Each structure stands twice: as structure tokens, then as C-alpha cells.
Amino acid sequence: MNIAMLGQPNCGKSTIFNAVAGYKSLSSNFPGTTVQSTRSKIKLRGKVHTLVDFPGSYSLSSFYETDLAIRNHLFSGNYDVIINVIDASQLAQGLLLTLELMDLNIPIVISLNMMDEAARKGIAIDTDELADSLGIPVVPTIASKNSGVRELFMRLDNVVKHQKHLARKRLLCQNDIEQTIDQLTELIQEKNFATAIVSPRFIAIKLLENDEQTVRMVSEQNEDGLLKKAQQLQQQCAKARGKPAETVIALERNALAMDIFHRVSKIGHKNKDWREKVDDVIMHRFWGYVFLALILTGFFYFIFGVGAFLEEPLLQQFTRLESYLGQLLGVKSAIFAIVKGALYGISGGIAIVLPYLIPFLLVMTILEDIGYLPRVAYLMDSFMHRIGLHGTAILPAILGYGCSVPAVMATRILPSKRDKIIAAVIATLVPCSARSIVIFGLVGRYLGAGAALFIYVLNIFIIALTGKVLSTMMPEVSPGMILEIPKYQLPTLQAVVKKIWFRVREFIIIAWPLLILGSIILGMAEFWGWDQILNTIFSPLSWLLGLPKDVSTTLIFGILRKELSLIMLMQAMGTSEVLSVMTPVQVMTFTIFITFYIPCMATIAVLIKELGNRWTMIIIGITLVLAITLALLTRLGAGFIL
Amino acid sequence: MTNLINIKENNKVKIKSIVGGRGVQQKLAQLGIGVDSIVVVQRSAPFAGALMLECNGRSVVVGRGIAFKIMVEEIS
Numbered sequence: 001m002n003i004a005m006l007g008q009p010n011c012g013k014s015t016i017f018n019a020v021a022g023y024k025s026l027s028s029n030f031p032g033t034t035v036q037s038t039r040s041k042i043k044l045r046g047k048v049h050t051l052v053d054f055p056g057s058y059s060l061s062s063f064y065e066t067d068l069a070i071r072n073h074l075f076s077g078n079y080d081v082i083i084n085v086i087d088a089s090q091l092a093q094g095l096l097l098t099l100e101l102m103d104l105n106i107p108i109v110i111s112l113n114m115m116d117e118a119a120r121k122g123i124a125i126d127t128d129e130l131a132d133s134l135g136i137p138v139v140p141t142i143a144s145k146n147s148g149v150r151e152l153f154m155r156l157d158n159v160v161k162h163q164k165h166l167a168r169k170r171l172l173c174q175n176d177i178e179q180t181i182d183q184l185t186e187l188i189q190e191k192n193f194a195t196a197i198v199s200p201r202f203i204a205i206k207l208l209e210n211d212e213q214t215v216r217m218v219s220e221q222n223e224d225g226l227l228k229k230a231q232q233l234q235q236q237c238a239k240a241r242g243k244p245a246e247t248v249i250a251l252e253r254n255a256l257a258m259d260i261f262h263r264v265s266k267i268g269h270k271n272k273d274w275r276e277k278v279d280d281v282i283m284h285r286f287w288g289y290v291f292l293a294l295i296l297t298g299f300f301y302f303i304f305g306v307g308a309f310l311e312e313p314l315l316q317q318f319t320r321l322e323s324y325l326g327q328l329l330g331v332k333s334a335i336f337a338i339v340k341g342a343l344y345g346i347s348g349g350i351a352i353v354l355p356y357l358i359p360f361l362l363v364m365t366i367l368e369d370i371g372y373l374p375r376v377a378y379l380m381d382s383f384m385h386r387i388g389l390h391g392t393a394i395l396p397a398i399l400g401y402g403c404s405v406p407a408v409m410a411t412r413i414l415p416s417k418r419d420k421i422i423a424a425v426i427a428t429l430v431p432c433s434a435r436s437i438v439i440f441g442l443v444g445r446y447l448g449a450g451a452a453l454f455i456y457v458l459n460i461f462i463i464a465l466t467g468k469v470l471s472t473m474m475p476e477v478s479p480g481m482i483l484e485i486p487k488y489q490l491p492t493l494q495a496v497v498k499k500i501w502f503r504v505r506e507f508i509i510i511a512w513p514l515l516i517l518g519s520i521i522l523g524m525a526e527f528w529g530w531d532q533i534l535n536t537i538f539s540p541l542s543w544l545l546g547l548p549k550d551v552s553t554t555l556i557f558g559i560l561r562k563e564l565s566l567i568m569l570m571q572a573m574g575t576s577e578v579l580s581v582m583t584p585v586q587v588m589t590f591t592i593f594i595t596f597y598i599p600c601m602a603t604i605a606v607l608i609k610e611l612g613n614r615w616t617m618i619i620i621g622i623t624l625v626l627a628i629t630l631a632l633l634t635r636l637g638a639g640f641i642l
Numbered sequence: 643m644t645n646l647i648n649i650k651e652n653n654k655v656k657i658k659s660i661v662g663g664r665g666v667q668q669k670l671a672q673l674g675i676g677v678d679s680i681v682v683v684q685r686s687a688p689f690a691g692a693l694m695l696e697c698n699g700r701s702v703v704v705g706r707g708i709a710f711k712i713m714v715e716e717i718s
Contacts, residue, residue, distance in 0.1 A: 058672030063665060090700060093674045121699060250671055285688045378703040382691035390705055391692055415665060480705030481692060482669045487701075 001160055002050050002078055006070070006101065007085035008094055009056030010486045012113040014038075015143035016085060017053040018498065020153065037073060044153055052077070058093075060100045062213035066412055075197055081160050083152065085111045088118035088125055088140070091265065095257035102134070103202040107159050110138045111152050116145070117487065122268040130264040144492055173252040176240055180233045181205060187226060193218070208234055209246040275488045282372070288379050295372075299363045300456070304449055307356035307440050314351035318343065334527055341523025341571060345516030348567035349507075352441045357507065360433050361500045364402045369491035369499075373398060374483055381481055387464050388471020390414075390481040393423040397463070400430030402503075404603040407432075408610055416478040422470045424611055425619055428599045429463050429626070431456070434511075434562035435595050441566055443591045446579050451588065455595060462596070462626065511561050518557050518564050522571050525553070531572070544628070545589050546635045548573070548582060558594060560601055565594050589634045597627030646693065646704075646712040649683045655714035656680055662711045670708075674698050680717065 007013045021040035039052040054070050062068040074082075084101055086094035091112075101108055112127060131138040137155050141148030173181070184204035194200045206214040207230040218226055234245035241248045281287050322343055329336040367373060373395060381391030392413060400407035407427035411420040431439060444452035525531040531553050535542070538552035550572040558565030569590070573581045582590070598620050599607065607616040643658055657679045660667050670676060675697050682696045692703045704712075 059668075061668065063668055090698075092698065093700065096672070247667075250676075254671075254674075254676070283685055283687075283694065285686075288687075374703070378692050378694060379687060381703075381705055382687060382689040385690075385705075391703070479663065479665050480707035481703065482666070482673070482705075482708055483703050484673055485694065485701040485703055 001080035003052065003081055003083060003156065004074055004077065004079040005051065005053045005083045005085060006074070006097070007056060007111075007113075008058050008087065008090075008097055009484065011056065011085045011087040011090075011094065012141075012143040013053055013056065013085045015495070016083075016111060016113070016141070016149055016152070017051065018495065019143060019146050019149050021051060021053075037070075042153075044157055052079075057097070059097060061209075062211050064415070068213060075195065079106060079197070081107045081109065081156055083111055083156065084108050085113050087114050088112045089114055089121050089123060091118075091123075091125065092257045092261040095260055096253055098134070098136075099253050099256060102136070103199055103205060104197050105199050106197050108136050109152065109156050109159055110134070110136055111143075111148075112138050112140045113143050115140045115148075116142050120270075120273070122270040123265050124268060125265045127264075130260070133260050133263060144489070144495075173249075173256065177237060177248060177252055180237055181208065184208065184230060184233055187229060191221075191223060191226065193221070204230075205249060208237065209249050210234070278488060279375075283375055283378060288375075292376065292379060295367075300453065301449070303356060303359040303363065303436075304440055304444055304452065306359040308445060310355035311351055311441065311445060314355070315347065318347035318351060334524075337523045337527035338520055341520035342516055344523075344567055344571045345512075345519035348515055348519070348563070348570075349512045352566060353437055353507065353512075353563055354504070356437050356440050357433055358500065358504065360436065361402070361503050362496070365496050365499045366491055369489065369495060371486045371488050374485050377481065377483055378485065387422075387467035388475075389419060389422055389467065390478070392481050392483055393419060393426070396423045396427040397430050400427040400432060401436070402433055404428050404430070404432045404599055405606050408603060408606045411610060414478075416476065418474050418476045419478045421611060421615055422467055422474070424607060424615075425470060425622065426463050426467055428603060428607070428619060428623065429459070429466065429596065431459060431595050432562065432600075434600070437563055438566045438594050439591055442569075442578065442587055446587055447584055455592065458592075458630075459595060462630070466622070466626070511563060514561055515564055515567055518560065519567055519571050522553060522557070522568055526572070541628075545593060545631045547586055547590055551590060555593070555597070558600075559598055562594065562600050585635060585638045588638050589631045592634050593627045593631040595627075596623055596630055598623055643713055643715050645710050646681075646683070646695075646714050647706060647709040649714065649716070651683055651685055654680060654682045654717045656717055657712060657714050659713045660711060661713065662708075666708060666711065673702050674700055675702065681714070 005013050005017060017038065017040070020042050021038075037052050037054045039050055041048050042051050043049075054073070055066060057064075057067045057070045059067060060071045060074075062071065082101060084098050086098065098108075098110065110131075112125065112130070115125075118125060125140075127138045127140050137159060139148055139152040139155050141152055143149060181201065181204050184207060185200045188194070188200040188203050188207075193203055203214060203218075207218065207227075215227065218230075237245040237248045241251075243251070282291055284291075322340065325339055325343070326336060329339060376398065377391035377394050379391075380394045384391050384393055395413065396407045396410040398407075399410050404427060407430070408424050411423045411427065414420045414423055439452050439455050443455060522531065525534075531550070534556065535549045535552045538555070539549055541555075542549050542552050551569065554565045554568035554572050557568045570578065575581060578587060598604075604616060604620070607619060611619075646655065646657075649655055657675070657677055659677060660670065662670075667676070675681065675695070679697055684694045684696050684701070686693045690706055692705050693709045694701060694703045696702075
């Protein structure tokens with residue numbers, strides 16, 4: 001069967017998914033990070049089923065792009081059962097989504113998650129009473145401790161087998177509103193709008209709420225009579241309650257949720273929360289920023305420290321291996337050219353990429369899982385306003401330090417297209433871990449930590465400037481930031497390791513073979529002199545930037561994967577002792593160009609999907625112009641400093 | 643009655659109205675904040691920054707622009 005997992009953001013859905021599906025999905029403590037649904041096969045009582053983890057949503061409305069996408073996905077996906085995950089410490093809010101789901105014709109099982117959080121707040125919930133009130137099975141779980149998850153899935157199997165959902169209660173609003181809904185429901189039943197999942201009642205309620213997509217669908221079917229009746233009933237509601245119909249329905253739902261909540265829970269003494277004290281520092285008007293700066297610099301030096309410490313000795317081993325093989329196979333032979341290429345690719349991965357990548361991922365994952373990132377949005381909101389965006393736009397930028405692909409996808413959390421475009425540009429300009437590896441491995445290693453730090457700081461200035469220019473050119477006013485701040489969670493070792501492994505695995509399976517292959521190709525190209533053709537074509541560029549001619553091919557490979565440009569550089573220069581063939585100024589110019597120019601293929605693909613062809617071309621243009629300009633300025637100006 | 647933006651830290655208020663487009667009202671409603679909600683202003687960021695509110699055990703931050711659109715009444 002097909003199982004859909006739905007729930008509000010931060011309720012622990014992804015944690016449950018991880019527990020049964022293995023390492024294939026990512027969970028984060030920032031609303032909006034899971035932007036795509038993730039699916040996995042699971043085995044239950046010997047049978048194989050498909051489990052799909054949906055992004056979190058507060059409702060099934062069509063106003064927000066993400067909510068609508070979730071709704072459409074749910075309706076078209078042939079699901080047999082829904083697992084509705086609810087944060088027990090936010091039961092009343094969680095029930096709002098549940099009430100909407102209950103209007104659909106599909107069995108539901110509730111996972112009442114984070115029972116430990118609720119307990120900490122002094123909330124005791126009678127799960128049997130809750131199950132009774134809803135007519136839906138409720139399984140208490142604490143996903144982070146893997147408690148109750150097995151029971152949840154066993155229950156699921158039961159529910160589908162015995163069609164128990166038919167015993168579900170139909171929860172009613174107050175009489176007058178309920179009658180209005182009934183009237184419209186009857187009319188809809190006569191038409192053929194309902195599908196296997198979407199009940200006439202659901203459609204009726206959505207029409208009364210003025211739901212955009214539902215209204216559009218009905219008018220496309222030329223059912224203007226129905227729309228008129230809906231409007232008439234809306235006015236009826238408004239007259240009865242003195243508020244527009246959609247507000248009335250929202251209030252009814254709220255009241256229902258609150259009512260159930262109060263009936264099934266007892267609120268006792270709240271335990272003292274150390275987390276508030278932590279927030280007193282982290283979100284302090286002054287110390288909060290000090291802490292932020294400290295954290296960022298601290299992590300920078302941590303990553304740099306570990307990486308540099310490992311890079312040197314590892315590279316030395318490979319240099320030894322290279323000369324040994326050279327003697328063995330003959331330095332001028334074709335075989336050696338190929339082997340050398342492969343060797344550079346392999347050594348690049350082990351000695352250059354991994355020593356920086358793993359500490360980097362460790363830092364990012366911990367920050368994400370602890371719940372620090374939304375607090376950063378809070379701290380940075382006013383500064384983001386200076387470049388015409390809101391605090392939430394900082395998330396894509398922060399994710400961009402890891403990889404541009406999820407960063408661009410994260411722009412979905414921004415409400416307006418204009419914000420999305422600017423945030424996507426910023427996310428692309430931020431140096432991803434691949435580029436960071438070039439910065440650390442090249443500038444950091446040969447010119448010192450200070451020079452590397454300088455590039456990051458310069459990058460931030462350029463981004464701020466670009467953002468400011470873009471937002472002045474697109475002066476639309478976008479709605480302000482409204483963001484939930486999740487509670488601090490201690491990241492579990494298991495989750496952190498899984499996430500890091502998942503991302504490293506992506507490098508090992510996709511990028512590394514490409515690195516090795518690309519390196520071999522370049523080696524062969526060099527051996528037979530083909531690369532000179534490419535280099536000649538691009539020689540105006542390398543001439544302009546004052547770089548050695550052989551560098552041009554590496555820049556082309558860089559569009560495929562950015563790490564490639566570093567490895568290719570050493571391959572092209574014929575040595576890993578870069579300073580023997582390039583001056584410090586050239587190293588700086590090269591790195592700055594790499595940092596800013598065209599996003600990698602994967603990012604381009606995602607940009608096209610999110611923003612369309614036109615904007616992607618514009619972004620590619622912007623990055624190219626910026627890269628050339630800055631590299632040129634570096635060439636001219638750096639001579640003085642270096 | 644005044645805008646939420648004028649409320650100092652650690653004060654409890656009741657929301658009287660929200661002057662806003664549908665998006666703002668809906669988003670706030672999804673987080674459990676609406677007319678008649680009781681909200682505590684927990685902290686505010688400097689340089690005309692965001693406000694952190696607590697409502698029904700949930701912490702939510704809103705930008706100044708949004709806070710300006712929420713009309714509230716102080717509760718002692």
C-alpha cells in the first residue's frame with residue numbers, strides 16, 4: 001500500500017521516516033527545509049509498502065504554494081492511508097490539520113509524537129479519550145527515542161485491513177454553519193466532482209472558504225450555478241456571525257480543536273526550562289550578535305584546522321605514489337598519463353575534499369538540528385531589510401554554504417516571486433562546500449587562513465551589494481516575516497551521522513567518479529595535446545585575468561562540479577605544488593573567479609525548475625560578469641597586498 | 643488600543659484586529675494567532691528588528707511590518 005505521512009512542520013515526521021526508511025531522507029529543525037516529499041519502501045509483516053514523507057504544512061489551503069503542492073500530491077497519489085503526525089505539546093494547533101484531513105475519504109492513523117515534550121510542559125494527554133473523540137486510532141510516540149514507532153506501523157496495517165476508518169466520527173461545527181455546509185454538500189454530491197479521496201463535504205467547505213483552486217476547478221466545469229449558491233451561503237454565514245465566511249470556518253475549526261484539546265488533556269505543573277535561559281543569550285539584543293559572530297568564526301577555523309591538518313600529509317603520500325608509478329610505467333608513457341589522471345582524481349577526493357567536507361557537514365548538520373537557524377532569521381531580519389528582503393531569506397543563503405541545490409529549493413518558503421528570485425541569486429553566489437574546498441585547499445593552504453577568510457568576507461559584501469541592487473530594481477513590497485521558532489533539540493548522534501553520511505555518500509557516488517573520470521580525460525587530452533585547442537579558444541579569458549593558459553579547461557570542468565576545478569588545476573599544472581607554477585596573485589584571482597562564476601550543472605537544473613529559463617539565464621549572466629570583474633580587480637589590486 | 647509594535651518586552655496583550663492581506667491573516671491563523679488571542683511579547687531585536695511572541699506555548703517571530711498591522715490591547 002501507499003502510505004502518506006502528513007503533519008505540521010517540526011512535528012517529527014522526518015524523524016519517524018528516518019527510523020523506518022534508513023538514511024534516505026533528511027530531517028531538520030527549520031520549517032521549510034524538507035521541500036520535497038521523500039519516499040522509501042518499507043517492509044511490514046513481510047509485505048513491501050511505499051512510505052512517502054510529505055513536507056510539513058499547517059493546512060490544506062491553496063494560498064501557499066507549498067500547501068497547495070502537498071494537497072495536489074496527496075490527491076493524485078493513490079494513497080491508501082495517512083499517518084498524521086502531531087506534536088503532542090502543540091495538540092490544539094496540530095488538530096487543525098487533522099480536522100481538514102478528516103473530511104477526506106481516506107483512513108488516518110495519528111502518531112501523537114513528542115510525548116516527552118508534552119510531559120515537560122506539564123501536559124498529560126489521554127490518548128484513548130482522544131481516539132474516542134475523533135474515531136481515529138491514536139498511537140503515542142517519541143520518534144527521537146524510537147519509541148512507539150513499531151506500534152504505529154502495526155496499527156496502520158490493522159486499520160487498512162479492517163476498514164476501521166468508516167467508524168470515524170464526523171465532527172460538526174455549530175448547527176447553523178453545519179447546515180450551510182450540508183446544503184452545499186448535497187448540491188455537490190449531485191455533480192461528479194468528488195473523487196475517491198476528495199469528498200463532497202471537503203469541496204463544499206473549500207468553496208465556502210473561497211479556496212482559489214477549488215473555485216477555479218468548479219468554474220472550469222461551467223458550474224456557475226454552484227458558485228452562485230456557494231456565494232449566497234457565504235453571505236448567509238457572514239450575516240450570522242458578522243465575519244467573512246472563511247474566517248467563520250477557521251474560527252469553528254479552532255474552537256473544535258480547542259474543545260477536543262481541553263477534553264482530553266490535563267495541564268499540570270510545567271518543568272523549569274533551561275532552554276529559555278539559553279535563548280536569553282542566543283537571541284539577546286547585543287550578545288546574540290556577538291554569539292553569532294563567534295559561532296561563525298569558530299566554525300570557520302574548526303573546518304580549516306581539521307582540513308589543513310589532514311590535507312598536507314595525505315597529499316604527500318600521493319605524491320610519493322605518483323613518482324613511484326612514474327618510474328614504474330615511464331613518465332612519458334600514455335599509460336602513465338591515464339594512471340596519473342586517475343591518481344589525481346582519487347587523491348583529490350581523499351586528501352582535499354573529504355578533510356574539509358566532513359567537518360563542514362558536521363557543523364551545518366548540528367546547527368540545523370539544534371534549531372539555531374530560525375533564530376538566525378530573527379537576528380538578521382533588520383539587516384536583511386537593508387537589502388530588501390526579510391529574515392527568512394537568510395535560510396537559503398545559509399544552506400548555500402553547504403550546497404546550492406537545497407539552497408535554491410529552500411526559496412520556496414518565501415511568499416513572493418520577487419523575494420524568491422533575489423534569494424536564489426544570493427543562494428547561488430554563496431560559496432557552496434565545493435567552492436569552499438577550492439578556497440580552503442588553494443588560497444587557505446598556500447596563502448594562509450587570513451586570505452581565505454578575506455574571500456568569505458568579500459563574498460558577503462558582494463552578496464549584500466547585489467541583493468541591494470536587485471531589490472532596488474524590483475521594488476515590490478513583499479509580506480513580512482512570520483516564522484515559528486522551534487524548541488531547542490539535542491541533536492541525536494544517530495541523526496547527525498546519518499545526515500552526514502547521506503551527503504558524503506552523494507559525493508562518493510556522484511561527484512568522485514566524475515572527478516576521476518574528468519581527471520583521466522584531461523590527462524589524456526594533455527597527453528595528445530587536445531587541451532591546447534580549448535585553452536586557445538578561451539585564451540582571451542585567461543589573458544584578461546593574467547592566468548596561465550592551461551587553466552581554461554579547468555574552468556570548463558568547474559561548471560560540471562566545482563571541486564573539479566581544483567583537481568583539474570593540479571592536473572593541468574602538472575603538480576600539486578601549486579605555488580611553483582602560479583604566483584600568489586594568480587592563485588587568488590583563480591579562486592575568486594571560481595567562487596563567483598556560473599553555478600554548477602545541478603544548480604542550473606534546479607534554478608530552471610524553480611524560476612524558469614529566463615531568470616536562470618539572467619543569473620548565469622550576473623555571476624559571470626561578477627566573476628570576471630572581481631577577478632580582474634583582484635589581479636590589478638592584489639599585487640599590492642600580496 | 644495600539645499596534646503590537648509599541649508593546650514592550652514581557653507584556654501580555656490581547657489581539658483586537660489584524661489589518662492585513664489574506665496571506666498574513668492566514669499564516670498567523672495557522673500558527674494559532676488571531677483575533678482574541680492572548681500573546682506575550684518575549685523579546686525584540688535591535689535596529690527596528692523582529693519581535694518574538696509567545697502564544698499558547700508556541701514561539702513565533704514576526705517582522706516589524708507585520709507587528710505594525712496587529713492591533714492589541716494590554717492586559718495587566
